[in-house]
Amino acid sequence: MSVMKKLINDPLKVADELMDGLVEAYNGECRAEGTRSIIKNDIPDGKVALLVGGGAGHEPIYHGLVGRNLADGAACGDIFAAPPPDIVFEATEAVDKGKGVLYLYGNYAGDVMNFDIGAELADDEDIEVRTVLIWDDVCSAPPTEKKNRRGIAGLVPIVKLAGAASQGAGSLDELEATAKKAVLQTRSVGVSMAPGSIPATGKPTFDIDEDKIGLGMGIHGEPGVGDIPMTSADDLTPQMLDLILKDFDEDDEVEALKEGDEIVFFVNSLGATTMMECLICLRKAKEYFNEKGIKIYDVMVGPMVTCQEMAGISFSVTRLDDELKPLWDMPCQSVCYSKMEGHYGG
Amino acid sequence: MSVMKKLINDPLKVADELMDGLVEAYNGECRAEGTRSIIKNDIPDGKVALLVGGGAGHEPIYHGLVGRNLADGAACGDIFAAPPPDIVFEATEAVDKGKGVLYLYGNYAGDVMNFDIGAELADDEDIEVRTVLIWDDVCSAPPTEKKNRRGIAGLVPIVKLAGAASQGAGSLDELEATAKKAVLQTRSVGVSMAPGSIPATGKPTFDIDEDKIGLGMGIHGEPGVGDIPMTSADDLTPQMLDLILKDFDEDDEVEALKEGDEIVFFVNSLGATTMMECLICLRKAKEYFNEKGIKIYDVMVGPMVTCQEMAGISFSVTRLDDELKPLWDMPCQSVCYSKMEGHYGG
Numbered sequence: 001m002s003v004m005k006k007l008i009n010d011p012l013k014v015a016d017e018l019m020d021g022l023v024e025a026y027n028g029e030c031r032a033e034g035t036r037s038i039i040k041n042d043i044p045d046g047k048v049a050l051l052v053g054g055g056a057g058h059e060p061i062y063h064g065l066v067g068r069n070l071a072d073g074a075a076c077g078d079i080f081a082a083p084p085p086d087i088v089f090e091a092t093e094a095v096d097k098g099k100g101v102l103y104l105y106g107n108y109a110g111d112v113m114n115f116d117i118g119a120e121l122a123d124d125e126d127i128e129v130r131t132v133l134i135w136d137d138v139c140s141a142p143p144t145e146k147k148n149r150r151g152i153a154g155l156v157p158i159v160k161l162a163g164a165a166s167q168g169a170g171s172l173d174e175l176e177a178t179a180k181k182a183v184l185q186t187r188s189v190g191v192s193m194a195p196g197s198i199p200a201t202g203k204p205t206f207d208i209d210e211d212k213i214g215l216g217m218g219i220h221g222e223p224g225v226g227d228i229p230m231t232s233a234d235d236l237t238p239q240m241l242d243l244i245l246k247d248f249d250e251d252d253e254v255e256a257l258k259e260g261d262e263i264v265f266f267v268n269s270l271g272a273t274t275m276m277e278c279l280i281c282l283r284k285a286k287e288y289f290n291e292k293g294i295k296i297y298d299v300m301v302g303p304m305v306t307c308q309e310m311a312g313i314s315f316s317v318t319r320l321d322d323e324l325k326p327l328w329d330m331p332c333q334s335v336c337y338s339k340m341e342g343h344y345g346g
Numbered sequence: 347m348s349v350m351k352k353l354i355n356d357p358l359k360v361a362d363e364l365m366d367g368l369v370e371a372y373n374g375e376c377r378a379e380g381t382r383s384i385i386k387n388d389i390p391d392g393k394v395a396l397l398v399g400g401g402a403g404h405e406p407i408y409h410g411l412v413g414r415n416l417a418d419g420a421a422c423g424d425i426f427a428a429p430p431p432d433i434v435f436e437a438t439e440a441v442d443k444g445k446g447v448l449y450l451y452g453n454y455a456g457d458v459m460n461f462d463i464g465a466e467l468a469d470d471e472d473i474e475v476r477t478v479l480i481w482d483d484v485c486s487a488p489p490t491e492k493k494n495r496r497g498i499a500g501l502v503p504i505v506k507l508a509g510a511a512s513q514g515a516g517s518l519d520e521l522e523a524t525a526k527k528a529v530l531q532t533r534s535v536g537v538s539m540a541p542g543s544i545p546a547t548g549k550p551t552f553d554i555d556e557d558k559i560g561l562g563m564g565i566h567g568e569p570g571v572g573d574i575p576m577t578s579a580d581d582l583t584p585q586m587l588d589l590i591l592k593d594f595d596e597d598d599e600v601e602a603l604k605e606g607d608e609i610v611f612f613v614n615s616l617g618a619t620t621m622m623e624c625l626i627c628l629r630k631a632k633e634y635f636n637e638k639g640i641k642i643y644d645v646m647v648g649p650m651v652t653c654q655e656m657a658g659i660s661f662s663v664t665r666l667d668d669e670l671k672p673l674w675d676m677p678c679q680s681v682c683y684s685k686m687e688g689h690y691g692g
Contacts, residue, residue, distance in 0.1 A: 005539045005556070007579045007623040007659060014622060017579075021625030024632040025645050028691030059621035060648070068686055193351045199622070210351070233353045233363075272618040272655040275405035275681075276360060276545070277353040279367030286370040299371050301681060302406070303649060309618040311655070313353060331677070333686040335621075335647060340414060340679040340686065345374030 011200040015056035015078045022063055025335050030066055034090030036083065038063050039073040048175045049073070049095035050102050050166040052159055053088065054111055055080045057199065058219065060336035061155065061305050062105065067334025070163035071104075075118070079199055080220060080307075082110035088118025092127060100128035100172035104162055104179055106151025107133040130172055132179040134158055136188040136316060138243055139216025139224040143251035150218050153268035153305040154186040154316040156337055157328075161318070164327035182324065184254055187247050188266075188316040189240045192217040193230070196271055196308025205307060216243070219270060219307045233277065237284040237315075244317050245292075259293030262320050264328060269303035270312035278302065281313060298328060298343035304336050357546040361402035361424045368409055371681050376412055380436030382429065384409050385419040394521045395419070395441040396448050396512040398505055399434065400457055401426045403545065404565065406682035407501065407651050408451065413680025416509035417450075421464070425545055426566060426653075428456035434464025438473060446474035446518035450508055450525055452497025453479040476518055478525040480504055482534040482662060484589055485562025485570040489597035496564050499614035499651040500532040500662040502683055503674075507664070510673035528670065530600055533593050534612075534662040535586040538563040539576070542617055542654025551653060561585070565616060565653045579623065583630040583661075590663050591638075605639030608666050610674060615649035616658035624648065627659060644674060644689035650682050 008014050016036065023032045033039045043049065053075035054062035063074035075083035075091040083091075092101050101122065103115050112133065119129040135146045136154030161182040162175065169175040192214040195204035206221025208214050213231065216224020225243070248257040257263070265285065267278045278301050289296055297320055305314070320328060331341045354360050362382065369378050379385045389395065399421035400408040409420035421429035421437040429437075438447050447468065449461050458479070465475040481492045482500030508525040515521040538560040541550035552567025554560050559577065562570020571589070594603040603609070611631065613624045624647050635642055643666055651660070666674060677687045 005576060005657060007539070007582065007619065008626055009578045009580050014626065017629055018622045018625040021627070021629035021632075024628050024642075025625065025647050026690055027642055027645050057622060059625065064621070193353070230351060232355045234355050236353065271620065273353065274542075274617065274652065274654050275410070275649075276364045276403060276654070279364040279371065279405065280354055280360065281367070282370050283363055283367035286367075296370075296373055299373050301371050303621075306620065308620050308622070309655070309657070311351065331686045333690075338684045338686060340677045340684060344372055344679075 006199060008199060014199045015076065018056060018059065019063065019076055022335060033094045035087050036076045037073060037087055037091035037094060038066050038076065039091065039094040040066060043072050043095060043097055045097050046099055047097045048099045048102065048166055048169040048172050049097060050104060050162055051075065051091055051095050053083050053091065053105050055082060057308060058306055064336035065159045065334055067332065069167055069330050069332040070334045071159055082108065082114045085114045085117035085121060088115050089121040092118055092122045092129065093125065096127045102172060102175050102179060103129060103131040104159060105134060106155055107135040107149060128172060130176045132176060132183060134183055136186045137190065137218065138187050138247040139189055140218060140222065143247055150222065152188050152190055152219055153266060153314045154188040154318065156304050157264050157266055157300065157316060157318040158182045158186050160332055160337060161324055161327045163332060164330040182318065185319040186316060187244045188314050189216060189243045190219065190312060190314030191215050191236065191240065192270060192310060192312035194311035195221060196310035205310065219305060233280045234284050237281050238288050240315050241285060241288050244315065257294060257319060262295045262297040264298050264300065264318040264320060265296050266300040266316040268305050268314045268316065270310040271303060271306040272309045272311045273313050275302065278313060285315065352545060354545060360545045361422065364402060364405065365409065365422055368681060379440045381433050382422045383419060383433055383437035383440060384412050384422065385437065385440040386412060389418050389441060389443055391443050392445055393443045394445045394448065394512055394515040394518050395443060396450060396508055397421065397437055397441050399429050399437065399451050401428060403654060404652055410682035411505045411680055413678065415513055415676050415678040416680045417505055428454065428460045431460045431463035431467060434461050435467040438464055438468045438475065439471065442473045446476065448518060448521050448525060449475060449477040450505060451480060452501055453481040453495060474518060476522045478522060478529060480529055482532045483536065483564065484533050484593040485535055486564060486568065489593055496568065498534050498536055498565055499612060499660045500534040500664065502646065502650050503610050503612055503662060503664040504528045504532050506678060506683060507670055507673045509678060510676040524669065528664065531665040532662060533590045534660050535562060535589045536565065536658060536660035537561050537582065537586065538616060538656060538658030540657035541567060542656035551656065565651060579626045580630045583627050584634050586661050587631060587634050590661065603640060603665060608641045608643040610644050610646065610664040610666060611642050612646040612662040614651050614660045614662065616656040617649060617652040618655045618657045619659050621648065624659060631661065
């Protein structure tokens with residue numbers, strides 16, 4: 001598909017224009033702030049604030065996770081680019097209600113650099129900031145090198161849990177601890193079949209052979225485990241889940257995933273991959289978890305962490321405990337993810 | 347993309363396997379019934395039942411609209427094919443709790459024929475059935491020939507409202523009347539830029555020139571108003587909305603959409619069209635409605651009525667009144683659409 005076949009206006013203004021549209025999607029509950037931030041209007045005084053953010057082009061994340069019982073605001077970059085420090089700072093000032101701000105975002109070098117500078121600018125204004133990085137992509141580095149891991153679709157359940165925790169958190173310490181736990185208990189593996197296109201040029205975000213599938217490939221086409229022959233849903237699904245379970249097993253910071261554990265299981269489409277395919281993979285994944293005695297507490301499925309019209313899928317597993325379950329059960333609403341109170345099958 | 351690049355197993359079994367996955371997505375709250383139906387487990391005795399259905403391949407509709415405060419069950423066909431009468435009947439028997447069953451589905455000849463036979467089979471078993479057809483696609487026939495109109499994305503807000511109404515409906519008459527009102531007040535216009543592919547063959551669902559956009563084209567590639575040159579989001583959006591407003595204006599059965607009216611506005615992606623594009627169009631649509639003094643009560647945005655990886659978008663407008671607003675405000679949850687209580691901007 002050519003660049004002309006995208007329903008846009010000026011290809012260089014898509015990040016700004018989609019943010020305007022995002023504000024309209026919230027229909028008065030959120031506002032545009034400064035250059036390119038989106039902020040909830042009703043953040044209570046004294047609330048510990050939760051700020052997310054990242055590059056545009058991956059909608060409905062990252063900025064679509066602002067909402068009810070979710071993030072208080074988001075700093076938004078240009079297409080596939082980290083938000084600059086001044087945008088991070090404007091968002092930080094806007095969400096701060098005197099109890100400090102937790103930054104919770106995917107671990108990419110540009111984002112880390114810019115959010116860190118934003119935190120320094122905030123410190124100059126006596127706003128306390130903590131940072132929890134999301135590094136759920138187990139194919140991007142071994143468990144001993146989490147600082148080199150990318151954040152992918154696991155960020156949705158992580159932000160959901162942190163957003164719920166932020167509603168009642170007594171301190172920034174408390175919210176930071178819960179967010180860290182959610183990150184530690186969340187692991188993802190993705191695959192890709194075909195690239196998305198860069199809105200400004202129409203060029204593909206990466207190349208892949210017609211008969212290959214990129215196992216562990218990142219959402220921008222970053223290398224993973226390697227290309228494997230294209231295969232069936234039933235063959236691929238256990239391969240991907242094995243990598244997630246192996247990671248829980250090999251990481252000294254976390255217990256192995258074992259019989260009786262309860263998880264949120266998330267099947268994410270990277271864009272053009274259909275719900276049909278997501279559901280067919282979910283069917284196989286449920287068999288896999290049943291065989292291992294791992295209990296699915298709730299399911300998420302759909303295109304939430306995308307890269308334009310990229311074809312691909314990812315699985316994310318979040319292990320819940322007695323602290324995280326009630327946070328999961330809290331209702332939430334946003335452009336990216338909404339749920340009623342409770343959980344399916346409860 | 348070749349058929350081999352879809353994450354499926356046997357291409358002839360995708361409809362069955364995705365239904366298995368859909369049941370898993372509900373994690374115990376719904377069950378598979380008979381050949382290819384999905385039914386809620388907790389339908390109370392004496393509830394007026396709501397049954398939806400249609401062909402597979404358009405996920406997350408139609409069967410993804412079963413859920414909390416939504417449909418009680420769905421009869422599911424094969425890919426792009428109406429559910430056969432025996433599946434309609436098995437679903438009808440399963441959802442019936444003694445107060446009758448409302449069939450609410452998109453107006454396609456095959457569906458009408460098979461649901462009608464299903465209703466006859468139900469009548470033989472003394473189950474009362476009524477039918478409300480969804481015909482929101484204003485480009486598929488003039489307002490005087492609604493029986494020739496297709497049902498497209500407007501079915502999501504319509505089923506949402508009917509599902510809410512079914513929770514407290516005292517009789518099948520009452521639910522039928524509310525569903526009819528929701529249909530009458532809902533109008534949609536779609537466009538397409540590129541086809542999806544048929545899972546069993548990999549063949550495209552239709553052809554369209556690289557430099558053209560199909561205005562009013564149906565979700566399977568049915569003809570609409572005609573092909574127009576590919577254009578920008580800001581140029582196309584008012585053209586599409588003009589067609590919707592013209593239809594409200596020209597239809598004798600409904601009042602023109604006017605200043606002060608309150609609507610739910612739904613921007614749907616047909617599949618591969620990104621949330622970025624949906625949001626950019628939403629931005630322009632909001633300007634359009636603001637100029638006309640039409641108030642957006644709530645917004646829906648995302649890929650809910652799809653045709654595989656088809657590129658295209660549709661707008662749906664549902665005018666609310668004092669009966670429909672509280673129904674809209676009710677929370678709901680399903681694989682297709684979930685919301686908390688209330689509405690954005692309320």
